[in-house]
Amino acid sequence: MASGRLGAADLTADTDTLLYTVPAGKIATVNIRVTNRNAISAAITLAIGPGQTPAAADYIEYQAPLDGHLPLEDTGLILSAGEKVWARASLAGVSVRVHGYEGDA
Template sequence: MASYPIAPVTQALTANTDTLLYTVPASGRNFGVVTVNLACSTADANVRLAYGTGASPAAGGYLIYDYPLKAAGAPLRIERDMLTPGTKVWARASAAGVSAILTGLEDGA
């Protein structure tokens, strides 16, 4: 099977807004493997990371919930999570100044 790199997604998060970072294609792929980095540059913030298949994150879909990030501190890194086709990745921050970077691979059918 062939692997296809995911074009890096870099997104500045809007405060208190769920931001869709990525969706594993529903057809033509067996799975996606993603790494997400969340970093805070200007003010302390709490961050959330959720996976799911709906239009927005479900209550039970949070991998990270209100994790504190310090301004200019160490980033939060979630590595090599395997996701099934159709799975979406959302990020959220309690304040502006948080960036999300998603990278990974998709496995071809």
């Protein structure tokens, strides 16, 4: 069973980045931490869903403003087997980390 860091990325501007997929037969409790390393605001989009790309219903944050040098964290998210976590930022220079715990379904 994995725990701790499950995925991380330095985001490319305006590109959906797959960060983590819950393995078959597992469930996961995750936190998603995003940090804007820029001096100016960025917009952050986060999605969780089962498809190969995010669908409209999968967004949990959509173009949320993220001021320069400030973090955003969504905590205690419960994911089912096969669900994926994606992130997208309006600027480069945004870091994102998925951390948590996987357990048997």
